[in-house]
Amino acid sequence: MQCIFCHKDSSTSKSVEHIIPESLGNKEHILPKGYVCDACNNYFSVKIEKEMLAQPYFVSMRRRNDIRTKKGNYVAENMLFPGAHKASDTIFDSKENALYIKDNDVVKSIIEGKCCYAIARYIEEPEYPDKIMSRFLAKCAYESFFLMGGEHDYQLWLKERDNKESMFHDFDKLRQFARYGVGEWPYSQRRIYSEGTFFSYKGCEPYEVLHEQKFFFREVEKIDEHKFLAELYFVLVICGIEYVICVTDPDISGYNQWLKDHPNHSPIEDDDEKRLDIGMYDINPFLIKTK
Ligand SMILES: [Zn+2]
Incomplete structure (x- = not known):
């Protein structure tokens, strides 16, 4: 087989190519093994898809629509905690209705009762x-x-x-x-x-x-x-x-x-x-x- 992108031999490639990333919920549009070689598959996943999904719009959109990573994890988003005067990477678990907050100072402020709400950005469209x-x-x-x-x-x-x-x-x-x-x-x-x-x-x-x-x-x-x-x-x-x-x-x-x-x-x-x-x-x- 030959890769449709780099034209090199792809007979031993192991990965299947998701046209839309799995992390955007795609389970159907998939090219068979060998159409895209492992090197090109990896290139797209790291240099294109990962960068795209890290953009503030996609982080915000995936969190508010509950679109999880391919491993089923929630997306971490930087949220503002006004009572703690700080922002922290935070995961909102919609199933448990719980927030997982990375920054220990923010957690401390919440325990001490100084901080009682978080603000997440709502970004409507990508740049x-x-x-x-x-x-x-x-x-x-x-x-x-x-x-x-x-x-x-x-x-x-x-x-x-x-x-x-x-x-x-x-x-x-x-x-x-x-x-x-x-x-x-x-x-x-x-x-x-x-x-x-x-x-x-x-x-x-x-x-x-x-x-x-x-x-x-x-x-x-x-x-x-x-x-x-x-x-x-x-x-x-x-x-x-x-x-x-x-x-x-x-x-x-x-x-x-x-x-x-x-x-x-x-x-x-x-x-x-x-x-x-x-x-x-x-x-x-x-x-x-x-x-
Ligand atoms: Zn290739």
Whole structure:
């Protein structure tokens, strides 16, 4: 086998590749062993995903939505303890309704009755633009092709990888940007629904969506009845924030134009799915999700 990122032999690689990190709740979108070699897998996990998840927005968002690490642990967050005049790394255990506080002075203040509440930051959106996020999107888009195409496309890629006429050649810039950070790759970011929004689908019980993704064609020019020129975009939504990159070119202007032409819409929307109007945007879900 060969790695889809570095092209080196990956026959002895042991890791499977999670397209979205397990620490964001992904248990479904996984590439088989050998598609991504152990070295590239480790590179993405340390240099891209770990850095992204350490950003204040992701720490805040995971704590308030109860999204745990892949080992099932809660995320530690720096909280302010006004009575103790100090901040401390703190873990909120929503099951036990308990706080685990690292700083001993803060603990002492609480025992002495000087400190009776903690303040956690509520950060609505990630900083924008951010190169780590754009490389993460490039990685997810590139890997998602192989997930969709399965074994057949992987074998085709092995055969046609170096052929400049092949469709795989169009994705090579994306591969290099994801793996080696060559150049810049602008993306679009906006909130399209609030955390805590419920959806219903063909009579199912209402459910929340942690992350969803799709490829989206924007028609640029019609050639004839069955043929049109199109731009290809990858759309990823995590906890209500839509991130979009163009797949074949680092140019987001076509998508920005689509947004102007389709105000208040997102390509991720499914016509069969009805959004229920139970947004909790203004309310801290921290205070609501107690069963
Ligand atoms: Zn590799």
